[in-house]
Amino acid sequence: MRDAFEDPFEEHRNLLFAVAYRMLGTAADAEDAVQDAWIRWSSKDRSDVAEPKAYLIRITTNVALDRLRSAQARRETYVGPWLPEPMLTSPDIADNAELSESVSMAMLVVLETLSPLERAVFVLKEVFGYPYAEIAGALDRSEASVRQLGSRARRHVEARRTRFEAGGGERRKVTERFFDAVLGGDINRLMEALAPDVALWTDGGGKVRAARRVIRGAEKVGRWLTGINGQPYAGVDPADMRVRRVHLNGEPALIVDGPDGPISTVTAEVDGDGRVRAVHLVANPDKLRAVAEGRRLPA
CATH class of the missing domain: 1.20.140.160 (PhyR, sigma-like (SL) domain)
Structure with a gap:
């Protein structure tokens, strides 16, 4: 053999x-x-x-x-x-x-x-x-x-690049608190988690609804994130969505699934002060295939 x-x-x-x-x-x-x-x-x-x-x-x-x-x-x-x-x-x-x-x-x-x-x-x-x-x-x-x-x-x-004063465990806690606020639609907790100069990147590739430019500033980002909560997305009704907490690219992340597979992923970057300085939302179906297949990035 x-x-x-x-x-x-x-x-x-x-x-x-x-x-x-x-x-x-x-x-x-x-x-x-x-x-x-x-x-x-x-x-x-x-x-x-x-x-x-x-x-x-x-x-x-x-x-x-x-x-x-x-x-x-x-x-x-x-x-x-x-x-x-x-x-x-x-x-x-x-x-x-x-x-x-x-x-x-x-x-x-x-x-x-x-x-x-x-x-x-x-x-x-x-x-x-x-x-x-x-x-x-x-x-x-x-x-x-x-x-x-x-x-x-x-x-x-x-x-x-971001310089972290806190350890990886603390950054993960910040990220999880941010996800809790997003999923709970809690605008006050969300604003506490966001850095003043936070940037939101949404990649729909022109195939699903997404912002055409990077959204900047805590107020605008918070409003956008709470605005989509509980709303239909990519043709999927909220009642048919399920959220998974996973690790993507070495970070805690969310995968939002519809009946036919993932419809978006969300990751967050934490700054040195323990706040979220960037949010990356990927919804372009072409970029969700590896996640849909369950492929893991080799170390």
């Missing part, structure tokens, strides 16, 4: 998907990138491949780069705010702060603001810990230029 990991590609498939997902922001695009990498791998004469893992990372990164460049052009005409595709994660991923942050919706949103090359360098260096020399080889660029890309990307991300 053949060992399931006799083929290096199968051995490293989860790693390749993890790289591609952080590069592309959607499970569908990541899976396509991994499939393209497999085609290239399976058709190559591998007798001269000394380090299969490094070679596979190189293939996958470059495939993802090509896809990201074309995806960015499509996202310029996307209807409303573009958000990454949420994926289920196990609750214990939250205990690993660096890992959970690297797949959080907040981080993936920040990564969208990088150039494709900056994103590739940041993901490989800051998330997976590859040395600049290896990244330079993977991207076919000089180590000096890769270091410059990495430094620029890191400064950009640092300027936009």
Whole structure:
């Protein structure tokens, strides 16, 4: 009986998907990138491949780069705010702060603001810990230029990421209190949970009702969230909706289900003062397939 990991590609498939997902922001695009990498791998004469893992990372990164460049052009005409595709994660991923942050919706949103090359360098260096020399080889660029890309990307991300003074357990409590207020329609508790400059991102992709722009400010966000509570959404009556508390992208989250499957997901980003500074609501049906299938993001 053949060992399931006799083929290096199968051995490293989860790693390749993890790289591609952080590069592309959607499970569908990541899976396509991994499939393209497999085609290239399976058709190559591998007798001269000394380090299969490094070679596979190189293939996958470059495939993802090509896809990201074309995806960015499509996202310029996307209807409303573009958000990454949420994926289920196990609750214990939250205990690993660096890992959970690297797949959080907040981080993936920040990564969208990088150039494709900056994103590739940041993901490989800051998330997976590859040395600049290896990244330079993977991207076919000089180590000096890769270091410059990495430094620029890191400064950009640092300027936009949230710094937490409270631990992960406290952030989870804040998030759960926020969800309680949303589900209970309690505007007073909701306003207490929201940071004054909170931003609400709603991604319907033009396929379901959603705000066409990011909504900013506690009063506007609170009003919007309480306004949709108890209302029909995506053609589903409130009586037919069910809410699940799960973990998505390393964070506590809500999934709102209709009779035919998920109709939206909700995640929240907590700031250093213990208030919600961003809410991400994904309702585009194309971005709910991984959740509907119960797929988990590999660590």
